[in-house]
Amino acid sequence: MAVRAPPAARGTYRHGDLRRALIEAGIALARAGGPDAVVLREATRRAGVVPNAAYRHFASRLDLLQAVRAAALARVADAMESELAKLRRGRRPADFARASLRAVGTGYLRFAAAESGLFRTAFVAPGPLSAAALPAAAGPGGLNPFELLGAALDRMVEAGVLARARRADAEYIAWSAVHGLAMLVIDGPLRGLGPAARRRLGRRLLDMVENGL
Amino acid sequence: MAVRAPPAARGTYRHGDLRRALIEAGIALARAGGPDAVVLREATRRAGVVPNAAYRHFASRLDLLQAVRAAALARVADAMESELAKLRRGRRPADFARASLRAVGTGYLRFAAAESGLFRTAFVAPGPLSAAALPAAAGPGGLNPFELLGAALDRMVEAGVLARARRADAEYIAWSAVHGLAMLVIDGPLRGLGPAARRRLGRRLLDMVENGL
DNA sequence: GCGCATTTGTGTACATCGTCCACAATGAGC
DNA sequence: GCTCATTGTGGACGATGTACACAAATGCGC
Numbered sequence: 001m002a003v004r005a006p007p008a009a010r011g012t013y014r015h016g017d018l019r020r021a022l023i024e025a026g027i028a029l030a031r032a033g034g035p036d037a038v039v040l041r042e043a044t045r046r047a048g049v050v051p052n053a054a055y056r057h058f059a060s061r062l063d064l065l066q067a068v069r070a071a072a073l074a075r076v077a078d079a080m081e082s083e084l085a086k087l088r089r090g091r092r093p094a095d096f097a098r099a100s101l102r103a104v105g106t107g108y109l110r111f112a113a114a115e116s117g118l119f120r121t122a123f124v125a126p127g128p129l130s131a132a133a134l135p136a137a138a139g140p141g142g143l144n145p146f147e148l149l150g151a152a153l154d155r156m157v158e159a160g161v162l163a164r165a166r167r168a169d170a171e172y173i174a175w176s177a178v179h180g181l182a183m184l185v186i187d188g189p190l191r192g193l194g195p196a197a198r199r200r201l202g203r204r205l206l207d208m209v210e211n212g213l
Numbered sequence: 214m215a216v217r218a219p220p221a222a223r224g225t226y227r228h229g230d231l232r233r234a235l236i237e238a239g240i241a242l243a244r245a246g247g248p249d250a251v252v253l254r255e256a257t258r259r260a261g262v263v264p265n266a267a268y269r270h271f272a273s274r275l276d277l278l279q280a281v282r283a284a285a286l287a288r289v290a291d292a293m294e295s296e297l298a299k300l301r302r303g304r305r306p307a308d309f310a311r312a313s314l315r316a317v318g319t320g321y322l323r324f325a326a327a328e329s330g331l332f333r334t335a336f337v338a339p340g341p342l343s344a345a346a347l348p349a350a351a352g353p354g355g356l357n358p359f360e361l362l363g364a365a366l367d368r369m370v371e372a373g374v375l376a377r378a379r380r381a382d383a384e385y386i387a388w389s390a391v392h393g394l395a396m397l398v399i400d401g402p403l404r405g406l407g408p409a410a411r412r413r414l415g416r417r418l419l420d421m422v423e424n425g426l
Numbered sequence: 427g428c429g430c431a432t433t434t435g436t437g438t439a440c441a442t443c444g445t446c447c448a449c450a451a452t453g454a455g456c
Numbered sequence: 457g458c459t460c461a462t463t464g465t466g467g468a469c470g471a472t473g474t475a476c477a478c479a480a481a482t483g484c485g486c
Contacts, residue, residue, distance in 0.1 A: 013450090013452060014453080015464075034338070039444090050464065051444085052464075052466085053465080055446090056462080060445080061444060061445090120338070124400075173418050173421055175397065176390055176418055180394070184392060186338070187338030201385055204382055204386055208386055208425035209421065213421055227435075252473090254471080263435065264473080265475085266434070269435070274473060274474090
């Protein structure tokens with residue numbers, strides 16, 4: 001009878017929740033192979049549906065990719081928040097603020113290393129032009145990765161650890177540093193570096209951000 | 214008769230220098246559309262040759278891409294060197310060393326902004342696994358981008374601007390920062406930022422590297 | 427000079443992909 | 457219960473990467 005064979009095979013004509021199923025499949029594909037692996041036909045196959053069915057829910061492969069991308073971004077935010085959650089709140093504000101910034105960076109780098117396919121998908125060039133703006137890409141706390149970083153920096157200013165004059169654009173600079181390391185580690189010259197070396201480099205980079213910002 | 218129609222149409226059976234022609238076409242494609250635009254059939258079309266001819270010179274599309282990638286990397290090195298060449302040598306060694314580091318970074322960022330397609334191609338993930346090691350990717354001076362950066366950092370140590378203890382891994386950290394900014398500006402949230410804002414951010418980032426390294 | 431093997435380009439073919447169009451099954455609203 | 461908008465199916469097209477067999481040109485040994 002095979003009501004639920006591994007790929008699919010449903011009895012009903014309607015799928016019920018195809019849109020979600022396609023995104024789910026897309027996430028699985030992205031996880032395994034990055035953005036290029038998000039292939040429309042394969043997603044429909046996994047959803048047990050004919051390729052064209054996808055066009056009832058997405059205008060194009062790119063449209064599906066964007067949805068997957070948003071999901072991936074949300075997971076980045078998750079990773080950051082879970083790192084932030086580890087912080088003990090008891091400390092002096094200055095230390096706490098600094099630790100927040102590091103936590104944000106650490107979450108980013110950890111996620112990049114652990115889920116490189118999704119990470120690459122999250123930051124793929126979104127077509128020729130797109131406001132993008134990381135729309136519904138927030139984590140459980142309701143903040144997207146960019147906003148989480150901004151909040152950490154604000155905390156640093158309040159705690160007097162970061163001069164107010166240096167606050168402007170600080171998120172771009174800090175993000176750049178962390179993002180660059182993530183990229184180089186994922187598929188740049190630093191690929192296959194070993195977790196220990198990766199952590200060491202990560203710490204060193206965050207030192208630079210902390211001191212140089 | 215059309216001996217030389219725009220796309221191609223040669224008289225001879227042999228092409229003469231197909232390998233080079235394909236790489237050249239690949240570079241043009243990468244320039245215009247990044248790594249994904251390096252399409253084997255289109256390259257052969259431009260070379261005025263049937264698709265399969267490419268396989269006499271490249272094992273696969275990916276192999277062609279690697280060749281284009283090497284060329285792109287060489288141009289990155291060019292950009293860095295040309296920025297280094299602008300430096301007046303007369304100054305105090307410390308200033309000169311610092312300026313070298315900035316020049317390397319500036320060249321990198323300039324190239325990323327001016328030739329984003331080639332830049333993205335230069336740093337695309339090279340397949341599932343590859344030693345890569347930036348082989349014949351050097352500029353006129355014979356140094357690849359990574360080596361140019363290393364040389365600048367060495368100069369800083371010699372000039373006493375960078376503590377010897379902090380020299381280790383410094384290229385990875387510095388590269389990360391600059392690379393990250395380049396990525397964000399090219400197709401991340403900082404896309405379409407305007408040259409002035411871009412330069413400002415670049416300077417700020419290089420400040421961070423200089424102070425925080 | 428000449429014959430033949432090696433190189434290099436051609437022709438045909440296949441699977442896969444994104445996408446379009448016409449049609450069929452379904453379920454909601456009257 | 458009829459109608460109609462929604463959602464999935466079937467078949468098709470052009471593009472891509474690539475494999476296999478064949479043909480033209482080159483160059484080497486003689």
